[in-house]
Amino acid sequence: MKGDDVTMPCKGSMAHALDNRYPNAQVSWLLNGKPVYVDDKKKILEDNQDLLVKNVTHEDSGVFTCVVQIDRRTSVTVSLSTVTVQNDMPDLKVEVGYSFYLLCNGIILSRIFPSKLLQKWYHNTTLYKEFKDSSPRDENELYFKTSNYSDSGVWLCRIAEQGGRSRRSSREWVTNVITVQVMPPKTLIQKLIPYTIGGAVGLVLILLISLIYYIKAKLALRREIKAKTKKSDKTSKSSKKSKSKKKSKGKAKKDSKKSKGKSVKDSKKSKGKSDKDSKKSKGKSDKDSKKSKGKSVKDSKKSKGKSDKDSKKSKEKKKSHKRHGDSKSSKSKKKSKDKKQ
Secondary structure (H helix, E strand, O other), X not given: OOOOOEEEOOOHHHHHHHHHHOOOXXXXXXXXXXXXXXXXXXXXXXXXXXXXEOOOOHHHOEEEEEEEEOOOOOEEEEEEEXXXXXXXOOOEEEEOOOOEEXXXXXXXXHHHOOXXXXXXXXXXXXXXXXXXXXXOOOOOEEEEOOOOHHHOEEEEEXXXXXEHHHOEEEEEEEEEEEEEEEEOOOOHHHHHHHHHHHHHHHHHHHHHHHHHHHHHHHHHHHHHHHHHHHHHHHHHHHHHHHHHHHHHHHHHHHHHHHHHHHHHHHHHHHHHHHHHHHHHHHHHHHHHHHHHHHHHHHHHHHHHHHHHHHHHHHHHHHHHHHHHHHHHHHHHHHHHHHHHO
């Protein structure tokens, strides 16, 4: 029943023998041949590896098999259980005149049982179709080319194992229960609604995509402008720096030239001044030399004149002394002579 908790046995009476013979064997559960994953709803019990399914729904319908993996190459199906849940609401809605099909979920049984199986389809508890000596692999679905209102109701698939020549069913399983509702044809408005909704949704999606594309393009353009501006600023800054450097270099060169010119000018001026001073000094020196020479000559002349004068005076004095001496001598001589006489 829908909403019930169902426990499906795995090893059953073989548990002890399997555990003793294959202690390292791995157990897994399959639903219609596909792996069952443990979650809040499905749980594998630790004691015998039984499977507990809580609050069963139509999605849990099908064939559950417990598989024991003995080694890498060998696996054995040790148990098989079927779960069928009938929904209150239709599982399948189909418009009158359209085709549809119903699944039996019996393929896994044809893999387990090599013998031919009997597949039966019931419509509202009445046998609708029977596939004798067939494989569910070949007849896994019941196909309806054109639906009628009479096809509405509960459809049930039952698979039975045929027992030898007597064709008596030894075992059988209900593998699926499906509730079908055949709907009247849709009006033009009803037919257009999905397209209108689809068109509106499509338009909204187009608008959203366009908006996203526009925002992305805008952001990309903004980034590009920012990068360009940054590059331009960098170039401008570099240009300004280069210009400033050139200007500074030019100024330095100019200042250097100016300084050099000034230095040369000052040097020339200094040289001129020095030459002038030298000339002036030389002139003064020459003048002083001439003056000194003139003075020296004058002094020399004066000294010479004085010396000559003194010499003359001395000479005259000597001469006078001599005359005086001679006079005295003459006088003395005369006196002596007079004395003698």
